[in-house]
Amino acid sequence: MNTPAFRNWQSVQEEVLRRIHAREWKPGDLIPNEADLALEFGCARTTVNRALRALADSGLLDRRRKAGTRVAAQPVAKATLDIAVIRKEVEARGQTYGYRLIARHITLPPVVISAAMRTKPDRELLHICALHLADAAPYALDDRWINTTVVPEALDEAFQTVSANEWLLTHAPYTHGEIAFSAQAASETDAQSLGCAKHSALFAIDRLTWDKGASVTKVRLLFSPGHQLRTVL
Amino acid sequence: MNTPAFRNWQSVQEEVLRRIHAREWKPGDLIPNEADLALEFGCARTTVNRALRALADSGLLDRRRKAGTRVAAQPVAKATLDIAVIRKEVEARGQTYGYRLIARHITLPPVVISAAMRTKPDRELLHICALHLADAAPYALDDRWINTTVVPEALDEAFQTVSANEWLLTHAPYTHGEIAFSAQAASETDAQSLGCAKHSALFAIDRLTWDKGASVTKVRLLFSPGHQLRTVL
Structure with a gap:
């Protein structure tokens, strides 16, 4: 494993995003489980979990308890609007x-x-x-x-x-x-x-x-x- | 302190939200620091931190490194739109x-x-x-x-x-x-x-x-x- 160690969940998220956008992980693909990713990234499993959860929240990943995590086939984009005074x-x-x-x-x-x-x-x-x-x-x-x-x-x-x-x-x-x-x-x-x-x-x-x-x-x-x-x- | 122990950041967030909405903490008020809240809530300081960070992200709290955390004077509401196919x-x-x-x-x-x-x-x-x-x-x-x-x-x-x-x-x-x-x-x-x-x-x-x-x-x-x-x- 040549991947450098990832210190925080943001850097893990960035790397996961990079793989999705570079289509190393294609829409619909099953991605490695959290334990394997933690090993590869040289970080805690909770760090991987937080990064993946954030990407699932934003509709880029599909997380199923038993079936594992897949790249969303049709990602739902989220636009956030600030409603100010x-x-x-x-x-x-x-x-x-x-x-x-x-x-x-x-x-x-x-x-x-x-x-x-x-x-x-x-x-x-x-x-x-x-x-x-x-x-x-x-x-x-x-x-x-x-x-x-x-x-x-x-x-x-x-x-x-x-x-x-x-x-x-x-x-x-x-x-x-x-x-x-x-x-x-x-x-x-x-x-x-x-x-x-x-x-x-x-x-x-x-x-x-x-x-x-x-x-x-x-x-x-x-x-x-x-x-x-x-x-x- | 009669507050029951709060086990996860979501329950801490709920309690903080309740105080804001009940105006126990009013717009612009300085709220207790994380260490005091952790003591009161009977949870880890990191749990309080996560709850407050989420509320700051959603515009309800104003966090300043040195000046402490205040209830936002004019909270910015966030509306999230799903942009689907x-x-x-x-x-x-x-x-x-x-x-x-x-x-x-x-x-x-x-x-x-x-x-x-x-x-x-x-x-x-x-x-x-x-x-x-x-x-x-x-x-x-x-x-x-x-x-x-x-x-x-x-x-x-x-x-x-x-x-x-x-x-x-x-x-x-x-x-x-x-x-x-x-x-x-x-x-x-x-x-x-x-x-x-x-x-x-x-x-x-x-x-x-x-x-x-x-x-x-x-x-x-x-x-x-x-x-x-x-x-x-």
């Missing part, structure tokens, strides 16, 4: 962030909203509509419903200067959430707020967060035409 | 997958394509246009350029029955890639292929993959109106 997102682009409240009401939500948020249909919610700006130009329209049973402090907030997007992150923790990306045609009012043509194709993010069993907030972000959400594979 | 994506929806080749040419690409793929402007590439179907209805339009210097075997493929999407995954490994999500208005030909109205808002995925220093393929997927890409937070 919009102010930070704008600032990370080197632009100046701005915020404008459009409307704030306590009102009965449409049934699709109360159904999704699992609130009683006759239960009023806090509805906030606001605009995020980048270098004074519209960046994203923020249409949001807040469950004030779960976040009663929101009733005391005017949201004139701090966006609900930012306020909620520090005041209303959530345990889990659902997120969906889509394209939406700009309505008349969307177009007015964003300063774009009616029916423009807008990138949309819908998000619904939960604190244990109760909904916290449901929001639709509509981004100005041309917006891209980018990441690496 | 489209056939599998359709089948996972319980629908029958279909495929139709629209065009296959070896041709000079527009300059924006050769520039992005870093191929010489006078270098011909393989251009493939195809339609993915779900239950016989248009699902996504696949407009793709393949760098045949890197994947010469693609020249022997007709792509009449197997999509380039699927063929490339098994024949052309890549080391890394870039991916962007956006909304695009349907052009006349997009609309014809997808059977939708011109200017419809279409969800778009642009992907460019690399094998070490050379581009493999650049693809734009345009999904039929109403398509959503969903995941959890």
Whole structure:
């Protein structure tokens, strides 16, 4: 065995990746077991285990308890998206962030909203509509419903200067959430707020967060035409 | 200390998460150091370290070598998207997958394509246009350029029955890639292929993959109106 000793799981992972990409180990191939790899790499078996587990998590390896580990036949690529506060997102682009409240009401939500948020249909919610700006130009329209049973402090907030997007992150923790990306045609009012043509194709993010069993907030972000959400594979 | 012993890093992570969510540890708070936590939890310091590292990776904790570990003031949520073969994506929806080749040419690409793929402007590439179907209805339009210097075997493929999407995954490994999500208005030909109205808002995925220093393929997927890409937070 001429392979130099691998000291940590990252270097083992790199070598395994190299073999997969160089197709020394081809899609669908059974790879050596952990004990043999540990021997070859001159490292602890737990180090090999950690490296392989990370590669399995990222969809490059298929681990079966009895059948051993194979290179995935059709690897699933994983793209990780950072969902930051919009102010930070704008600032990370080197632009100046701005915020404008459009409307704030306590009102009965449409049934699709109360159904999704699992609130009683006759239960009023806090509805906030606001605009995020980048270098004074519209960046994203923020249409949001807040469950004030779960976040009663929101009733005391005017949201004139701090966006609900930012306020909620520090005041209303959530345990889990659902997120969906889509394209939406700009309505008349969307177009007015964003300063774009009616029916423009807008990138949309819908998000619904939960604190244990109760909904916290449901929001639709509509981004100005041309917006891209980018990441690496 | 009444805390029961925590046997593995996952149970330590769960307890730390519980304290963050219950706001026993509030956003921005400095948390106890690893040695104290190991003592409290009755586990090895390495177990605490692994749990905290995972939470830092997911943006819930801020770890600074000298300043200690704090609960993130503005936690960045991470959404992970699985980028699977489209056939599998359709089948996972319980629908029958279909495929139709629209065009296959070896041709000079527009300059924006050769520039992005870093191929010489006078270098011909393989251009493939195809339609993915779900239950016989248009699902996504696949407009793709393949760098045949890197994947010469693609020249022997007709792509009449197997999509380039699927063929490339098994024949052309890549080391890394870039991916962007956006909304695009349907052009006349997009609309014809997808059977939708011109200017419809279409969800778009642009992907460019690399094998070490050379581009493999650049693809734009345009999904039929109403398509959503969903995941959890």
